[in-house]
Amino acid sequence: MMIVMQETASDEEIDAVIERIEHAGAIAHPIKGARLTVIGAIGDVEQDVNLESLGLEGQPGVDRVMPILKPYKLASTQIRHGERTVLDIEGRKIGGDNFALIAGPCTVESREQTLQTARVVRDAGVSLLRGGAYKPRTSPYAFQGLGGEGLRLLAEAKAETGLPIVTELMDLRDIDDVLEVADVIQIGARNMQNYPLLSEIGRSGRPALLKRGLSATLDELLMAAEYILKEGNPSVMLCERGVRTFETDHRRTTLDIMAIPILKELTHLPIIVDPSHAAGRRDLVLPLSLAAAAAGADGIIVEVHPNPDVAVCDGPQALLADTFAEFVASVTRTAELAGKALSVA
Ligand code: PEP
Ligand code: MN
Numbered sequence: 001m002m003i004v005m006q007e008t009a010s011d012e013e014i015d016a017v018i019e020r021i022e023h024a025g026a027i028a029h030p031i032k033g034a035r036l037t038v039i040g041a042i043g044d045v046e047q048d049v050n051l052e053s054l055g056l057e058g059q060p061g062v063d064r065v066m067p068i069l070k071p072y073k074l075a076s077t078q079i080r081h082g083e084r085t086v087l088d089i090e091g092r093k094i095g096g097d098n099f100a101l102i103a104g105p106c107t108v109e110s111r112e113q114t115l116q117t118a119r120v121v122r123d124a125g126v127s128l129l130r131g132g133a134y135k136p137r138t139s140p141y142a143f144q145g146l147g148g149e150g151l152r153l154l155a156e157a158k159a160e161t162g163l164p165i166v167t168e169l170m171d172l173r174d175i176d177d178v179l180e181v182a183d184v185i186q187i188g189a190r191n192m193q194n195y196p197l198l199s200e201i202g203r204s205g206r207p208a209l210l211k212r213g214l215s216a217t218l219d220e221l222l223m224a225a226e227y228i229l230k231e232g233n234p235s236v237m238l239c240e241r242g243v244r245t246f247e248t249d250h251r252r253t254t255l256d257i258m259a260i261p262i263l264k265e266l267t268h269l270p271i272i273v274d275p276s277h278a279a280g281r282r283d284l285v286l287p288l289s290l291a292a293a294a295a296g297a298d299g300i301i302v303e304v305h306p307n308p309d310v311a312v313c314d315g316p317q318a319l320l321a322d323t324f325a326e327f328v329a330s331v332t333r334t335a336e337l338a339g340k341a342l343s344v345a
Contacts, residue, residue, distance in 0.1 A: 009060075013061025020054055089128060107133075
């Protein structure tokens with residue numbers, strides 16, 4: 001349930017409510033909005049019964065107590081009273097009136113390829129640099145990523161360009177190494193429902209980019225986000241990256257554009273779109289990026305390579321470094337038409 005405090009509630013009154021919730025064995029998540037504080041009281045079904053018997057309505061500073069109607073609580077629009085989450089990644093805002101452009105290689109292949117790509121995307125004005133050191137590959141015989149060496153190269157790219165890093169964590173055993181480098185931890189589509197991984201990222205407090213599973217419903221995506229939020233980490237962005245449909249002849253998956261406005265209605269979390277993995281084809285990345293921006297996405301994440309013909313992974317979908325600046329200009333214009341400004345430091 002959620003406890004909506006009066007606009008005039010004091011810190012002491014808020015603390016007293018939190019104490020009573022915790023005394024009942026539930027977890028209190030105070031969310032301070034611009035106007036008022038809402039406290040999410042999250043427990044299991046049994047604790048919900050305890051909470052109801054607390055009589056919090058009468059407590060000083062409390063305006064009203066309401067049930068949270070959705071199965072996801074902290075991710076729901078309801079708990080934020082219409083306010084949207086805006087993340088701040090080293091000065092780059094994600095969410096609200098901002099449009100984040102996340103770009104970089106699919107995978108870190110070499111020092112030269114990584115630094116060259118990082119410079120190109122920095123010069124084009126992107127918000128964050130992406131790049132995988134640990135790669136979830138369908139075939140166990142395919143390149144699996146450079147691992148620790150890849151993380152070191154990403155750190156070097158950040159040191160040179162100043163761009164914050166988005167990189168994937170696949171295995172909990174690598175979390176300390178990834179935390180050294182990642183400003184945003186990516187959770188790949190294949191790990192969307194890896195609940196221990198989600199909980200640990202929640203406990204780490206590091207901002208997370210959670211990708212939608214290939215066959216996941218929107219409610220399943222939101223429940224996955226809830227695992228991170230529940231641990232006290234509010235910095236989650238969701239990523240639509242295409243879902244499985246019957247059409248596989250001409251594209252990798254189907255980009256669910258409808259997910260953008262629907263998720264905006266269901267959750268306050270920022271929505272990022274990945275047209276590169278959805279399409280698997282370079283020529284579709286621009287139209288899909290424009291569609292995402294027009295539909296109200298809070299940003300896109302795209303793959304770029306200086307020489308896609310020799311890319312170790314996902315070459316056919318990589319945008320060309322040579323024309324990347326034009327791509328950015330087109331997407332920025334569309335985002336502006338949708339009322340958003342490119343998010344840069
Ligand atoms: C990626 O972004 O590199 C990736 C593998 O994406 P996904 O998990 O969406 O397939
Ligand atoms: Mn890729």
